[in-house]
Structure formats: structure tokens, C-alpha cells
Amino acid sequence: MQALGTFDLYLNIFIAIWFPLLILVNLKNWGERSPFNSYLWRMEPGLMRMSLVLVAIMAAYAGVRLAVQFGLLPSTRMETALAVLAVPFLLGSVAELWLGGRALVRYMRSRPSAARP
Secondary structure (H helix, E strand, C coil): CCCCCCHHHHHHHHHHHHHHHHHHHHHHHCCCCCCCHHHHHCCCCCHHHHHHHHHHHHHHHHHHHHHHHHHCCHHHHHHHHHHHHHHHHHHHHHHHHHHHHHHHHHHHCCCCCCCCC
């Protein structure tokens, strides 16, 4: 495995630290909730849960990369770990696209239109 560059190292550290905090804040309802966030949790909880699952997978990916970078995990194990993370990420991404499209269609149908009589 090639060593991480400075930018990649900082990016992975940022993701490994902030993404779990993002999940925690969303699940605990800390802080001020935006109207858009409240709407999505109320009308599309499946989309929001899937989003948090994808964020968790990205945090795990960054954690594995950092563990290999700092010698906590052998690089041979990294290939296995990343393959294990890739399949749920792929399936979650497809589900996210489907749930996002469904949410957009629902929202567009519920909006009052000026063209309707």
C-alpha cells in the first residue's frame, strides 16, 4: 500500500473524527435542527438512516486507512477490510439513490403547483 500524502492523511483524520460526531449529533437531536433536517427525519426516516449508515461506512474506511498508515493494521488485512466495507457501501449507495429519488418525487407531488387549477 502506498503511504498517504499530506492532504489524504488530513482528510482521513478529519473523516475519522468528525463523521462519528455527525452521526451522534443526528441521533441525539443535539443542537438546533434546521427545518429541512426536521422535514427529512419526519417524512423520510429511511433516507436519513441510510445516510447515517453510509457516513459510518466512510468513517470506518478512513479508520482502516489510518490504522494501516500508522502501522496498527498490516496492509494485507487492509485489502480484506476494504473489500468487506465496499460491498455494503455499494448496496447502501444504490439504496440511497432510490430513497432519495422517491423522497424527491414525494416532495414534488405534495407541493402546490401554480399550473394546477
